[in-house]
Amino acid sequence: METSMQSGATTLPPRITKTLIDRLTAMVTAGTAGDKREPYEMIEVYTGAVVGELPQSSPEDVVAAAAQARSAQKEWASWSVERRLEVFARWHELILAEIETIADLIQIGSGKTRRMAIEESCDPPMVISHYLKTAARVLKPVQRGGYMPVISTSIQQHRPKGVVAVIAPWNFPFAIAMSDSTPALIAGNGVVLKPDNKTALCTLFGVELLYQAGLPRGLMQVVCGGGPDVGPTLIENSDYVMFTGSTATGRTIGEQAGRNLIGCSLELGGKNPMLVLEDANLDDVIPGAIFAVFGNTGQACMHIERIYVHDRVYDEFVRRFVAAAEELGSKAGASYGTDPEFGSLVSPDQLARVSEHVEDARAKGATVLTGGKARPDIGPAFYEPTVLTDVTAEMTHATMETFGPVVTIYKFSAEKDAIAQANATTYGLNASVWSRNLARAEKIAGQLEAGNVNVNDGFVVTYSSKATPSGGLKQSGVGTRHGDAGLLKYTDSVNIGVQKRQVMAARAAMPYAKQLQTTLLTLRMMRKLRLR
Known part of the structure; x- marks a missing residue:
């Protein structure tokens, strides 16, 4: 049996072995174009000792990761919502079964207390449980009345955006990375996740468990590196960005998302x-x-x-x-x-x-x-x-x-x-x-x-x-997480109009003045009868 790693004056928990760390770091998309960058030395905060090396992604790696996620997303989007939710029901149980290992990995990179690490580990299961209960209803197409009762209808569809970039912070690295990725994936998207270098191990373990739960291979990619190194390329190759971090960085991300005409949700600082x-x-x-x-x-x-x-x-x-x-x-x-x-x-x-x-x-x-x-x-x-x-x-x-x-x-x-x-x-x-x-x-x-x-x-x-949207006002952010809005933000709303009979087009046999009079009368009657 492999013994636990030694780290300065502190012995890492027995669950944390070199084999585990090597397996997790191998999940990072890095070196795909032969551009192998200097790895990041992961530090145990309690002692300052090095516990492993984290591969660093190049812009070319980010492009490759996004392409793989986009390819896998096409099949994933074709699955029914109910089938996708089966994966998350299994993931929910895997997280709870591995909560001690998750807490170990959180503590190594963040230095928080054991109790806080366990509390953090419980957040994604709460989010998963909420969307297991509500996602099918929220994502279901809705038929609404059209402009004219009976003869026209309008169907609202919620289609996945494609590839979502999730840029996660170091303070709650497991909770935020996993909880923000959950609705993006449930909505039918692929995800490219960029954790903070300091706390990447716990997020990589969460992704590993998600694949164990049955997520299609390639659908969720992990890239690592400094924000200025990989961030711009990540946004360029994504269809939506979810970011949690400082207001200064959020402003930069929002500007680039705006230039690319893609949406973003930013949870930023507070006082x-x-x-x-x-x-x-x-x-x-x-x-x-x-x-x-x-x-x-x-x-x-x-x-x-x-x-x-x-x-x-x-x-x-x-x-x-x-x-x-x-x-x-x-x-x-x-x-x-x-x-x-x-x-x-x-x-x-x-x-x-x-x-x-x-x-x-x-x-x-x-x-x-x-x-x-x-x-x-x-x-x-x-x-x-x-x-x-x-x-x-x-x-x-x-x-x-x-x-x-x-x-x-x-x-x-x-x-x-x-x-x-x-x-x-x-x-x-x-x-x-x-x-x-x-x-x-x-x-x-x-x-x-x-x-x-x-x-x-x-x-x-x-x-x-989790049922109520949560976000910031003023310079504390744009958009929300949680609730119906936290799921629908990862979708495009598509309006499909169906007309059963043509009644509003100009008719050669009717003079324009009479047509206008008829139209105005119809609009007044529909308002009074509360038809539209």
């Missing part, structure tokens, strides 16, 4: 606010806010970076929140076990970005209530849970997405001022409001400028509602 009203139950708010801020070490597009607290409960909230943050920090650890409750940032580069934001705020007068330091004694990319106050507009952290375990707490007195401050951002991805009075909280939620607004929760209640 997400939380409002804590004076009647909020702090026993519920504190643990909810801790998770909303520090879950996944703050590396979530929907995580909270700004908290506005009513002045009547401000002091108590700050005291309890800081204490809870310090307790969480004491449970940090580099481990594949379930004991650590606070994990690593994804890389030393990300740690440097987070540290730069905090140091900029500190230098300009912000108060660091707790945290504000790296923890190299735990691992090369660990950073303490950090709570700031006295943050002002000229500080980077005030307006830019930090994407780490850092939050600022502000005090407010008037509800309208808190709403205005929460909305004073170019982002609009997520928001949260806490109150015992649900009617009041829902009224405030209706005034917050975000695509997802959670009442008495940070972000889980909206993101886990």
Whole structure:
């Protein structure tokens, strides 16, 4: 039996062998045109040790991958929706059966805690389950009335676009890559997936399981490489783009998609606010806010970076929140076990970005209530849970997405001022409001400028509602995932009109004036009778 790989001071889980890593990396489309590029060294975040080499795709490889997906897509699109869904029912079970291995691979590349890795692994099964229940209905052709009752009809078809590019991020590499690919494939498309180099292993394993479930060979391709290296060619050879990542990169992708006259869905950054009203139950708010801020070490597009607290409960909230943050920090650890409750940032580069934001705020007068330091004694990319106050507009952290375990707490007195401050951002991805009075909280939620607004929760209640579309407003994105819209976006809507008898064409025997009079009378009657 092959033994588990050794990685610095940490032993990788027994499930993760060199054979497994080599098998997964062999799935990347690379070197097809003889252009074999320098491989990317995959790092175990906990120790910084190399665990394997990931092939890098050239533009020619991307072209080849898209061509293979397009070829396989023609047969896949001819399958009934029900037949396609059988593959996903099997994939659902395979993911659950292999959830521990998936969590191992997520942790290797991201450094998140075991519990967070398991939670991430559960997201694709939730998405699959939703579309197993709804996809046949959503994709079914719909017959509607035509312009004239009885003698004409209109049929709306939903046809797959062809090849969909899914560009996945490193923060939830398995969940987002698999959950975004699922509706694209169910709709009848081929997929070319580009994971982030740092976290590609778990996505490759997900693709392997999908093929084990019966997906036609060639339908889902994986290319790897830097965004500027493979991104433009990927968009050039796709019919739709699904991207999750930064607003800056999303703008570039949107521009190229627009030039190619193809659609795109972009889930981008956030500077997400939380409002804590004076009647909020702090026993519920504190643990909810801790998770909303520090879950996944703050590396979530929907995580909270700004908290506005009513002045009547401000002091108590700050005291309890800081204490809870310090307790969480004491449970940090580099481990594949379930004991650590606070994990690593994804890389030393990300740690440097987070540290730069905090140091900029500190230098300009912000108060660091707790945290504000790296923890190299735990691992090369660990950073303490950090709570700031006295943050002002000229500080980077005030307006830019930090994407780490850092939050600022502000005090407010008037509800309208808190709403205005929460909305004073170019982002609009997520928001949260806490109150015992649900009617009041829902009224405030209706005034917050975000695509997802959670009442008495940070972000889980909206993101886990797979039946409802989820997306961003303002510079937080274009389009949505989940719900009927998250499936239909991967299709072209085709209108097939059927006319059983010609009645509206000009007739030589009828003078034009009389024809116009008849037409206007017909239009008025149809409106009054609510026929059209």
